[in-house]
Amino acid sequence: MYLGKNYRKEGISEEMIQGQFSSIVKRKRLVDQQFEQLKAHVDVGDILGAKGTEKRTKKRYVDMIANPEVADVFRKRAKVVSGIRRTIDSLGYVEVESPVLQGAAEGAEARPFVTYHNSLGRDLYLRIATELHLKRTLVDGFEKVFEIGRIFRNEEISTCHNPEFTTIEVFFDLAHLCLQH
Numbered sequence: 246m247y248l249g250k251n252y253r254k255e256g257i258s259e260e261m262i263q264g265q266f267s268s269i270v271k272r273k274r275l276v277d278q279q280f281e282q283l284k285a286h287v288d289v290g291d292i293l294g295a296k297g298t299e300k301r302t303k304k305r306y307v308d309m310i311a312n313p314e315v316a317d318v319f320r321k322r323a324k325v326v327s328g329i330r331r332t333i334d335s336l337g338y339v340e341v342e343s344p345v346l347q348g349a350a351e352g353a354e355a356r357p358f359v360t361y362h363n364s365l366g367r368d369l370y371l372r373i374a375t376e377l378h379l380k381r382t383l384v385d386g387f388e389k390v391f392e393i394g395r396i397f398r399n400e401e402i403s404t405c406h407n408p409e410f411t412t413i414e415v416f417f418d419l420a421h422l423c424l425q426h
Contacts, residue, residue: 326393326411329393329413330393333391333413333415336389337388337389338389338390338391338415338417339387339389339390339391340390340391340392340393341378341379341382341387341390341391341392342392342394343372343375343378343379343392343394344372344378345371345372345394345395345397346360346362346369346370346371346372347369347370347371347372348367348369348370349370350370350372350373351373351374351377352372352373352374352375352376352377352378353373353374353376353398355373355374355398355399355400356398356399356400357370357371357372357373357397357398357399358370358371358397358399358408359371371397372394372396372397373396373397373398374396374412375392375394375396375412375414376414378392379391379392379414379416380416382416383416383417383418387418388417388418389415389416389417389418390415390416390417391413391414391415391416392413392414393411393412393413394411394412394414395409395410395411396409396410396411396412397409
């Protein structure tokens, strides 16, 4: 069964763009038939129109279908992160990526998630901080570095606390910058 791109479009306007007619859609929503099919496979009753419930946070894909305005939050977040990245980059910082799988959990007081690497035959840890790897890049000779990255902490979970989240860490070599002035 295909539940894909069958939408009711609201706020349609036709306009000429570069010599061709184009439709501009302000809002789209699954048509009733497809929404009913979805409800047969997924319990959307508690999600439809609900505010701050546990089911909404656990089933984001259903929440975005049942409440299209939720997807706008994700779009806004993406724009904010892109803007932060552009701003820091324009200040001469180099974006680096530190390893997500690490041999030791370090950089914060938190319980890590543990996984087993078959080829290496040992446990690895999902990172709980990016700080130490970024500081090592300063020691390696970089003057200004940053990372926007995912952190994983095996701790409580609630609508206010997610064990997987994004951080931004920015570091610069103060001694090197002071010598330049």
